[in-house]
Amino acid sequence: MASQLHKTLLCATLLLLLLLLPRALLVKASLGSQGRALLHWKATLRSPQSLRSWNLNSSPCNWTGVTCNYPVTGRRRSVITEISLPRMGLAGPLDALDFSALGSLLRLNLSYNQLGGAIPPAISALSRLVSLDLTSNQFTSKIPVGMGSMKELRFLSLSQNQMVGTIPPSLNNLTGLMSLHLEDNKLVGVIPKELGRLHELMYLDIGVNRLSGSIPSSLGNLTKLYHLDLYQNQLTGVIPRELTNLVNLVYLSIADNTLTGGVLSSFGNLNICKSGVLQYLILSMNNFQGPIPITLKNCTTLERVRLEYNQLTGDVSQCLGVYPHLYYMDLSFNLLSGTVSPDWARWHNLTRLRISNNNITGVIPTEFGQLTKLQDLDLSSNYLQGEIPKSFGSLTLLYNLSLGNNQLVGHVPPEFGMLSNIPIFIIWI
Numbered sequence: 001m002a003s004q005l006h007k008t009l010l011c012a013t014l015l016l017l018l019l020l021l022p023r024a025l026l027v028k029a030s031l032g033s034q035g036r037a038l039l040h041w042k043a044t045l046r047s048p049q050s051l052r053s054w055n056l057n058s059s060p061c062n063w064t065g066v067t068c069n070y071p072v073t074g075r076r077r078s079v080i081t082e083i084s085l086p087r088m089g090l091a092g093p094l095d096a097l098d099f100s101a102l103g104s105l106l107r108l109n110l111s112y113n114q115l116g117g118a119i120p121p122a123i124s125a126l127s128r129l130v131s132l133d134l135t136s137n138q139f140t141s142k143i144p145v146g147m148g149s150m151k152e153l154r155f156l157s158l159s160q161n162q163m164v165g166t167i168p169p170s171l172n173n174l175t176g177l178m179s180l181h182l183e184d185n186k187l188v189g190v191i192p193k194e195l196g197r198l199h200e201l202m203y204l205d206i207g208v209n210r211l212s213g214s215i216p217s218s219l220g221n222l223t224k225l226y227h228l229d230l231y232q233n234q235l236t237g238v239i240p241r242e243l244t245n246l247v248n249l250v251y252l253s254i255a256d257n258t259l260t261g262g263v264l265s266s267f268g269n270l271n272i273c274k275s276g277v278l279q280y281l282i283l284s285m286n287n288f289q290g291p292i293p294i295t296l297k298n299c300t301t302l303e304r305v306r307l308e309y310n311q312l313t314g315d316v317s318q319c320l321g322v323y324p325h326l327y328y329m330d331l332s333f334n335l336l337s338g339t340v341s342p343d344w345a346r347w348h349n350l351t352r353l354r355i356s357n358n359n360i361t362g363v364i365p366t367e368f369g370q371l372t373k374l375q376d377l378d379l380s381s382n383y384l385q386g387e388i389p390k391s392f393g394s395l396t397l398l399y400n401l402s403l404g405n406n407q408l409v410g411h412v413p414p415e416f417g418m419l420s421n422i423p424i425f426i427i428w429i
């Protein structure tokens with residue numbers, strides 16, 4: 001009876017060993033296959049000196065840029081969870097990397113290298129990846145459609161490459177994405193309206209591409225956005241009024257497109273900074289017409305405002321408010337009228353103001369002498385009259401003053417000798 005029990009126990013133990021052993025080997029082998037995948041890729045790179053530590057004499061967990069961790073099951077076997085090799089001088093392709101061997105990877109950072117060729121569709125095998133940073137390389141392919149299946153992604157940057165083709169609508173499956181950087185590529189086609197489904201998105205930059213069509217109104221659904229940059233594309237049409245739903249927006253740039261219409265005026269009837277957090281408003285170099293939105297007056301959080309090179313109209317002394325944080329305002333090359341308001345002397349942080357090439361009249365207020373941080377003032381090509389106020393003598397940081405092509409009279413006040421910065425550029429025509 002006892003020996004029967006003994007036999008049964010022995011059998012059970014053997015069975016258990018048989019069951020466990022291959023699993024243990026498998027996990028061990030899997031770290032081996034991860035290492036082999038990385039060595040195989042290294043062999044395809046030019047000048048991989050920075051990866052000297054990547055060799056068979058040590059565990060991949062000890063290699064430069066490689067981080068391992070224990071899998072969630074708690075088994076004390078390591079897997080590679082992170083590869084971080086920014087600015088390592090890596091040059092060569094990515095397609096020799098066997099992504100299917102790296103299924104445990106959570107973070108991959110290969111930014112600021114010279115990796116090129118295609119971003120391989122096989123990259124979507126990294127199904128647990130949370131962060132993918134390929135910023136500033138030389139990738140020239142399309143964005144793989146299959147990347148839409150990398151559902152854990154929170155951060156994705158393909159910016160500063162030469163990516164071609166369109167933005168695949170499949171990216172709308174990345175519903176956890178918080179940060180999407182596609183700027184500075186050669187992407188064409190429209191901004192897919194499906195991006196409006198990325199409800200967690202806080203940062204979206206698709207500037208400096210060749211995107212056309214209109215701004216999808218669905219972007220107004222991205223209410224967590226604080227940074228939206230569509231700068232330098234070929235976008236047309238109007239700013240959708242839905243964008244005013246973006247109540248967390250701190251940074252908005254739509255500059256250098258061909259947006260048109262009485263856009264800004266319809267935008268203006270809504271509250272452009274409803275949230276009270278907008279700091280950067282950059283709409284320059286479009287075809288915006290109509291008045292500067294009256295709602296801008298209450299936007300006291302503004303720091304940088306660029307509306308130059310549009311066809312904006314209206315009285316500047318009426319539509320601008322008091323901006324204690326403002327350091328840069330450019331309204332040049334519009335059709336603005338009215339006078340320079342003494343109230344602007346309360347923009348205490350102002351370093352640069354440009355309103356050249358408008359229809360501004362009246363005199364330069366003597367209060368401008370209070371703008372002690374002012375370095376650069378351009379009021380040229382307007383209809384200003386009177387003299388340069390003597391108070392300008394206290395603008396000790398001013399080094400670039402352009403007042404030419406106005407109807408100013410008199411002489412440069414002797415107080416200007418107090419201006420300490422040289423060279424002073426005074427353009428006086």
Ligand SMILES: *[C@@H]1O[C@H](CO)[C@@H](O)[C@H](O)[C@H]1NC(C)=O
Binds near residue numbers: 061062
């Ligand atoms: C990593 O390297 C250190 C010394 O640099 C060594 O003590 C350790 O055993 C190595 N670990 C592995 C897993 O190779």
Ligand SMILES: *[C@@H]1O[C@H](CO)[C@@H](O)[C@H](O)[C@H]1NC(C)=O
Binds near residue numbers: 109111132
């Ligand atoms: C990748 O590395 C660069 C350089 O160290 C760093 O600035 C960047 O934040 C990293 N990317 C991510 C997603 O952490």
Ligand SMILES: *[C@@H]1O[C@H](CO)[C@@H](O)[C@H](O)[C@H]1NC(C)=O
Binds near residue numbers: 173
């Ligand atoms: C991703 O989204 C597209 C439509 O945009 C859909 O056809 C596809 O089935 C989705 N893929 C996955 C893996 O969810």
Ligand SMILES: *[C@@H]1O[C@H](CO)[C@@H](O)[C@H](O)[C@H]1NC(C)=O
Binds near residue numbers: 197217218221242
């Ligand atoms: C997103 O925005 C569009 C257009 O503004 C709207 O029709 C749609 O219902 C919104 N979808 C979601 C999921 O919020």
Ligand SMILES: *[C@@H]1O[C@H](CO)[C@@H](O)[C@H](O)[C@H]1NC(C)=O
Binds near residue numbers: 294297298
């Ligand atoms: C600006 O704010 C003041 C006080 O909060 C309010 O009375 C006024 O209507 C606002 N003006 C605009 C144009 O929103």
Ligand SMILES: *[C@@H]1O[C@H](CO)[C@@H](O)[C@H](O)[C@H]1NC(C)=O
Binds near residue numbers: 326327
């Ligand atoms: C003024 O601008 C500087 C940067 O130019 C910034 O550090 C500072 O916080 C600003 N001050 C205010 C009151 O906004």
Ligand SMILES: *[C@@H]1O[C@H](CO)[C@@H](O)[C@H](O)[C@H]1NC(C)=O
Binds near residue numbers: 336337359
């Ligand atoms: C600007 O001023 C010029 C000359 O006085 C005038 O012909 C033009 O109609 C004005 N334009 C606007 C938009 O006020």
Ligand SMILES: *[C@@H]1O[C@H](CO)[C@@H](O)[C@H](O)[C@H]1NC(C)=O
Binds near residue numbers: 400401
């Ligand atoms: C001075 O102002 C002019 C006109 O606004 C501008 O074109 C030029 O670049 C400025 N120069 C410097 C040195 O900032």
